[in-house]
Amino acid sequence: MDLQEAATGERRPETLGEGIFGRILELIYSTELAPGMVVNESVLATRFGVSRGPVREAIRRLQGIQLVSREPFLRARVVSLSAQAILELFQMREALEGYACRLAAQRMSEAEIDALIADLEAAHSGRQPEGARFDFHERVVRASGNSRIIDSLCGDLYHLLRIYRRISGAVPERKELAFTEHWQILRAIKMRDGALAESLMRSHVERAGRHVLAQVPETPSIAAAEAEKRAS
Amino acid sequence: MDLQEAATGERRPETLGEGIFGRILELIYSTELAPGMVVNESVLATRFGVSRGPVREAIRRLQGIQLVSREPFLRARVVSLSAQAILELFQMREALEGYACRLAAQRMSEAEIDALIADLEAAHSGRQPEGARFDFHERVVRASGNSRIIDSLCGDLYHLLRIYRRISGAVPERKELAFTEHWQILRAIKMRDGALAESLMRSHVERAGRHVLAQVPETPSIAAAEAEKRAS
DNA sequence: CCCTTCAAAACTGTTGACACATTTTTGAGC
DNA sequence: GCTCAAAAATGTGTCAACAGTTTTGAAGGG
Structure with missing residues (x-):
């Protein structure tokens, strides 16, 4: 029932x-x-x-x-985000996710950390649970325990990121690098080194931002304007 | 009517x-x-x-x-914010204002920094411009140049803070300490030491949060509930 | 005396129509 | 042919009424 x-x-x-x-x-x-x-x-x-x-x-x-x-x-x-707006978006992510990472290093239990490590490696080796896609950033953010930061990152900012992530597409080589960086962050969390974890997360987000920015260089809405004309 | x-x-x-x-x-x-x-x-x-x-x-x-x-x-x-919610609110401020402070240390011109120092000292010695009240935090945040962070701090969070700042009231001794901390932050900005400025701002916000938390310990809505009854 | 039941009251969600602002088109004058 | 003003067209802002849900409060049983 x-x-x-x-x-x-x-x-x-x-x-x-x-x-x-x-x-x-x-x-x-x-x-x-x-x-x-x-x-x-x-x-x-x-x-x-x-x-x-x-x-x-x-x-x-x-x-x-x-x-x-x-x-x-x-x-x-x-x-339609300009390059400047995308930069600012990722800067805000740096500030918030970095701090969330520091909190996570303080508050996560050993069991939670081990579970997250296991899930990360499972997702990387291809045998991820069929149910939901593994999202490292969301997991860390939620582990911070700060519901205001969680709502901000997983709510408002997440939607914007999703739009431009789809546009930039998924690049395999970047995926491999991301796994390494994620693994390093988790190691810092397991060592309870909040400052290091925050620093690593910031670098990671900043690199991701640069990557997105490189793929969406300018005039992001020409296709959109044409599509609009066509619709009318 | x-x-x-x-x-x-x-x-x-x-x-x-x-x-x-x-x-x-x-x-x-x-x-x-x-x-x-x-x-x-x-x-x-x-x-x-x-x-x-x-x-x-x-x-x-x-x-x-x-x-x-x-x-x-x-x-x-x-x-009606619980103690936990207030704590989370100030944690988010720590993350965002700290980062904004780091950005400000990178991007402010010498003239802007000097002007901000002058305004800070003017406001402290009592001869503030009659027009608008001096708000150190807002000035630093706006100097960061990141409009997304600016909107978040000066928009959403600012309203919530204002409610609970009024409840906690203005304590003179805290005001003096705040001036000293503000001055130290500005010194770090002038030295272009973004990491130090961020660290100082975080400590400052965290202290302010503890202060507010100490004045709003528990059951923040008893008076509100009574007022509601009376109104009906 | 307390708890449950059920209907009326109060409130929020939704709708279609009307008022106002903006944008686009039209047409007269140069 | 071009410029500029007036009017039609498009779209948003506001309103009053209706529909569905929650809350209130009183009657009835344990």
Whole structure:
């Protein structure tokens, strides 16, 4: 019985606005709503078969987490990050994830650390659990225990990163380097060296930022503008 | 009620929702809406002489910056921070302001640094410019040049801090210590020692956090609960 | 006296219509 | 053909009413 309930999903009646929020998010992830394109309330409302109210609320929420930019009477647009904005995004990640790493080194139990090491090596050798993809950064951030930092990194910033991670694509050689760096960070955590763990995490994030920046050099929204023209 | 006409002396094409947002913020600051109290859409709508729509939007925005907590069909309440939440808030400040301080040490010009030193000493000796109150932390954060960090610290977190700063009150002896610490931070910035500046800022914020925590030990919403009862 | 049950009240979520701002198109004048 | 102002078109902001959910409070049993 409990299994059925858990499988079917949530007991709590999700409001329409919540659902619309998720569906617009999917549109943005799938680049059907690419960076720079306008987000029209009425169009989305008719598309989803609801009134403008819930759509409006969802867009406001997207605006709140910085995924769409909007001014009072102007049309909302999917945010298209400049190189400068991407740099700033990764700087904020450096500050927050670095500090989270330091906290994790203080607060994680030996068992938690060992479990994380095991999962990291399992994911690297290809035999990751079929259920969910392994996300090293999210695991460390959650281990920090600071729910405000967790929400900020796994909420607002995570969505933006996801957009530009998809654009930059997954490069194999980078993946190998990332594994090494992740492993070093975990070693510092196991040694309870918070300062070292923080420093390593900062370097790691900074390198990742440079990598993304190199792949998205300029004029990130030419394709988006053309797609918009074509849609009209 | 016919009192809202006189108050609207603005020419700005500001939307109603924006204005309502500010007015609710004022109510929260003035503790008329104290932490833990419910925020009723209809009551505020009739009070401000507008429909529920703009009020709803303003409350959603307040929810976005974590000033009110709300679940789907439940009443919204002004957030009342637990000791744990306050600790986490100051930890996030440590991470972000520390990093901002490091950036400031790299990017500020000599002239900017000297101006900030002058303003700091002017404010301390009592002859601050009549216009705006001197805010050392905001000045340093803005000098970092990272608009994302600036928005996060001067936007979301600033409101929460302001609520609990008012509750804890201004203690003179703390003020003197703060000046000394601010001065040391600026010295590190002038020496272009980003690591030292960051470390000093972290210690400073951590001390401030402990101070606030000592003044708001437990059950932060007893007065609020009573005020709510009285209002009904 | 306390607990449970159930219906009314209160509140939030949603809708469609209307008002206002912005953008685009039209057309007259040069 | 070009410039600029007025009007249509598009889109957002606001409103009042309706629908669904939670809370309240009183009646009824243990």
